[in-house]
Amino acid sequence: MGRPPCCDKEGVKKGPWTPEEDIVLVSYVQEHGPGNWRAVPARTGLLRCSKSCRLRWTNYLRPGIRRGSFSxxxxxxxxxxxxxxxxxxxxxxxxxxxxxxxxxxxxxxxxxxxxxxxxxxxxxxxxxxxxxxxxxxxxxxxxxxxxxxxxxxxxxxxxxxxxxxxxxxxxxxxxxxxxxxxxxxxxxxxxxxxxxxxxxxxxxxxxxxxxxxxxxxxxxxxxxxxxxxxxxxxxxxxxxxxxxxxxxxxxxxxxxxxxxxxxxxxxxxxxxxxxxxxx
DNA sequence: AAAAGCGGCAACCGCTTTCTA
DNA sequence: GTAGAAAGCGGTTGCCGCTTT
Known part of the structure; x- marks a missing residue:
């Protein structure tokens, strides 16, 4: 019994994140901390699946990430x-x-x-x-x-x-x-x-x-x-x-x-x- | 200057692992 | 002990900008 993919729901947005979405996500995480990603779309109103939110945070928005060329x-x-x-x-x-x-x-x-x-x-x-x-x-x-x-x-x-x-x-x-x-x-x-x-x-x-x-x-x-x-x-x-x-x-x-x-x-x-x- | 090709990167997909009821 | 949910992870895809022709 496979479980349905979390991102298959209708109305879930895909593709690049907008600055507005980033702000919403960052604000939420700053307030509640990372984790419980399942609740993020519902609580923030973001039309993203929880996985997408987590990925965006861990790979891009999380503080302390250094970008750019590797030494x-x-x-x-x-x-x-x-x-x-x-x-x-x-x-x-x-x-x-x-x-x-x-x-x-x-x-x-x-x-x-x-x-x-x-x-x-x-x-x-x-x-x-x-x-x-x-x-x-x-x-x-x-x-x-x-x-x-x-x-x-x-x-x-x-x-x-x-x-x-x-x-x-x-x-x-x-x-x-x-x-x-x-x-x-x-x-x-x-x-x-x-x-x-x-x-x-x-x-x-x-x-x-x-x-x-x-x-x-x-x-x-x-x-x-x-x-x-x-x-x-x-x-x-x-x-x-x-x-x-x-x-x-x-x-x-x-x-x-x-x-x-x-x-x-x-x-x-x-x-x-x-x-x-x-x- | 325009078109085609290429490379880099952000994001997605599918699977496994872990947690919880 | 089992099933479902959530999180984590690695592979892959597709878009976009840059370079070459």
Whole structure:
């Protein structure tokens, strides 16, 4: 018994928001706070569905959103997080609090994808790309987390590795006796996606359960002091699979704009990002 | 100067997850 | 335990402005 789409009602307006609508929505949220979106259209008189209101608020009207071009540091951060997390834009966005997941997704699809591809081609032509050698398996976190574009939303959603999970791993929890299992090495395969609710997610649950400290998005950034340890969940796998140790990635993520990623690590991450997206 | 093509971005759609009665 | 509602998320679409021909 499916429920009717919330935006199918007659009289529901679609398309671009007008400044007047924005003002109404902002006024309402300022007064009542975000949430209970279902009530927003009725209470404000906006001829929009609740979903549209929420989206407009979170992606455009919410205070603290930075718009405009991405800095070089943000750009590299996104590339590396994408390599780790796959197309899990909400999780990636949690590392860039002033950017929305939609913004990051658009930026990736319109800029970074092409840029990476061009970079990859240049590297390949120069014989520098690591893909010219047998491709190492992506890191375990990347394997678990990446939502491959070929997989369905159901599949990608099954990778229950949220920013919180990453945070937990960053905080240094090591699964007892559980090295990073290589899995089938390809979560993008339908079977892998389907099984995520069993094997993969249970591993993630273990990670989650073992960490008691983290309960919100990780505090990462130039001002943060580095977590004391590395990404234990995948240390073993990365050590054997030829993927850069995550502690190095982690360290880089914590660098400020002046930080430099070692060339070899940069190339390997680029390779992971490229394979994640199946260029 | 006009038309066609292209790229960027806001918004929508459909699905999953979470919450609640 | 179950069903329905609400919220969250990622993929996709379509409009609009800019660039190229």
């Amino acid at each position: 070089d540091h943000e750009e590299r951060l996104i590339v590396h997080l994408q390599a780790l997390l796959g197309n899990r834009w909400a999780a990636i966005a949690s590392y860039l609090p002033d950017r929305t997941d939609n913004d990051i997704k658009n930026f990736w699809n319109t800029h970074l994808k092409k840029k990476l591809l061009a970079q990859h081609h240049r590297a390949t032509a120069a014989g520098l790309s690591s893909s010219s050698t047998p491709a190492p398996a992506p890191s375990q976190a990347a394997l678990m987390a990446k939502g491959h574009p070929a997989s369905s939303s159901a599949g990608s959603a099954a990778y229950a590795l949220t920013a919180r999970n990453i945070s937990m791993m960053l905080s240094g929890w090591a699964p007892p006796g559980k090295g990073a299992t290589a899995g089938n090495g390809n979560p993008a395969t339908p079977g892998a996606a389907d099984s995520a609710s069993t094997g993969t997610s249970s591993e993630l649950t273990d990670c989650s359960a073992a960490s008691s400290a983290s309960n919100s998005k990780p505090v990462l950034g130039p001002s943060s002091s580095p977590p004391p340890s590395m990404l234990a969940c995948e240390s073993e796998a990365t050590a054997t699979a030829g993927v850069p140790p995550l502690s190095a990635i982690e360290s880089w993520l914590l660098l400020d704009d002046s930080g430099e990623l070692p060339l070899a690590l940069e190339e390997q991450l680029l390779d992971v990002a490229l394979r994640n997206y199946a260029f």
